[in-house]
Amino acid sequence: MPVATRSETSFRVTPLSPAIGAEIHGVDLREPIDAGLRQKLQDAWHEHLVILLRDQQLDEDAQVAFAETFGQPAKVSSGRTFSQKHPSVMLISNIRENGQAIGALPDGEMHFHTDQCHQEIPAKATILYALEIPRQGGDTLFANAYTAYETLPDDIKKKIEGRRALNAYEKDTTIRTSNYDNVGAACWHPVVRTHPATGRKALYVNRLMTREIEGLPRDESDRILDFLFDHQEQPQFVYGHVWRPGDLVMWDNRCSLHARTDFSAGERRLLRRVTILGEKPV
Ligand code: SIN
Numbered sequence: 266m267p268v269a270t271r272s273e274t275s276f277r278v279t280p281l282s283p284a285i286g287a288e289i290h291g292v293d294l295r296e297p298i299d300a301g302l303r304q305k306l307q308d309a310w311h312e313h314l315v316i317l318l319r320d321q322q323l324d325e326d327a328q329v330a331f332a333e334t335f336g337q338p339a340k341v342s343s344g345r346t347f348s349q350k351h352p353s354v355m356l357i358s359n360i361r362e363n364g365q366a367i368g369a370l371p372d373g374e375m376h377f378h379t380d381q382c383h384q385e386i387p388a389k390a391t392i393l394y395a396l397e398i399p400r401q402g403g404d405t406l407f408a409n410a411y412t413a414y415e416t417l418p419d420d421i422k423k424k425i426e427g428r429r430a431l432n433a434y435e436k437d438t439t440i441r442t443s444n445y446d447n448v449g450a451a452c453w454h455p456v457v458r459t460h461p462a463t464g465r466k467a468l469y470v471n472r473l474m475t476r477e478i479e480g481l482p483r484d485e486s487d488r489i490l491d492f493l494f495d496h497q498e499q500p501q502f503v504y505g506h507v508w509r510p511g512d513l514v515m516w517d518n519r520c521s522l523h524a525r526t527d528f529s530a531g532e533r534r535l536l537r538r539v540t541i542l543g544e545k546p547v
Contacts, residue, residue, distance in 0.1 A: 276302070278309045282504035285409040285521060287313035294321050294513065298334050307335065310390075311463055315407045315516040317506070323394055323513065325354050328539055331513075332392050336541040339381070339388055343369060351539075357393070358535040359528075368535065375525040377408060377498055378473035379518040380540055382432040383450050389543030391523075392515045397535040398508040402528030405506045410467035410520050413497035414457055417468070424489060429453040430469075431476045453479060456493075458546040460519050467520040468497055469546060497522065508536075519543060 275291030287309055292302070310316050323331070329351050332338045338353030347368070348354035358368025366372075381387040393405070414422075433451035456478060458469040470478075472494040478486040505526070506514060516523060528534060 276305055278313070280313065281315070281317060281506070284412070284502050284504050285313065285407050286315040286317065286504040286506070288317045288319065292318055294318060294323055294327060294331055298331070303334050310515060310517060314409060314411075314521045315504070315506075315514060318513045319509065320511045321394070321513045322511065323537075325351055325537065328392065328394055328513075328537060329353060332390075332539040332541050335390060335515075336543075339540045339542045342381070342384070345369065353539050355538045355540075356535065357538050358397075358533075359530065360397075360533050360535055370525075372530060373525075374527040376471070376473035377406070377494070377522040377524040378471045379469070379522055381518070382454060382469070382471065382474055383434040383452050385452050386545055387454075387543055388518050388540035390515055390517060390541040392513065392539045392541070394514075394537045395508045395510050395512040395535075396537060397533045398510055399528045399532035399534050401532075402526050403508065403534045404526045405508070405514070406524045406526065407504050407506065407516060408497055408502045408522045408524075410469065410497065410522055411460075411465050412502050413493075414466050414468040417493075417496065421489065421492065425456040425478065425493075428456050428481075429479045430456045430490075431479070432471075432474045433476050434474065451476070454546045458519060460517075461544060463520070465520065468493060469519075470494070470497075471522050472498070498524075519546070 277290040278287050280287050289309060325348055329338055340352040341355045347356045356368035357370050359371040360367050380391050431451055431453055454469055456470055457466050459466055470490060470493050475490060478489060
């Protein structure tokens, strides 16, 4: 009779909030992930949108291998290199060496967004692993984009049905730029997208990067987007993750948004990120 592995016997899923997110217990990612465990992790991820595995000890190789279990890691597109070995590894950090931040997205608060929505093929998943965490702040907030869509008033649902929105790269993570003519890389995507695995509809706009809705006068587009941003960021749709070193979080960019709370510039914050390529949103 085959012997059950430790992960198979102690695997447990506990929700992190009523809105979104679940913690997975009983998995040590230094051990190989077999097909059964992969399926359980993926099922929990599809159900809860964000999964957390605490107390993990992962080097770059192990984090990339974990990502590869779920798809093809995306190369960092900013032109910076964070790892000599893995083009998909990005550091998120405010730590400075010789005056230069060693990581991307270094400082303070970030508005809600989804990763790489300014690209034609955005990331389906982001895997963030915590190495150094400030004593206070720098929490990552996750919002459920399915329930944001499902709870929209009918007239707004009708207004946005079948429309696309322009998503543009925004370097400054807390300013919604008003100069639409001078945006960086940008891409049109559906305002409401359908998740390829669950078949559920999710609201796919965000305060940081979505600029306008196609086919509407600018003032109407602005008004609707402001409504959608306020709606999707309501506390009942959100879980705030307070990081501990050793936390590994994987979120689904197709049905969730994330933001970051402010933190002291005097404290070190260092996380390692790998994203997984998704598909063209439809
Ligand atoms: C990110 O948006 O990928 C980074 C989130 C964080 O630093 O908490």
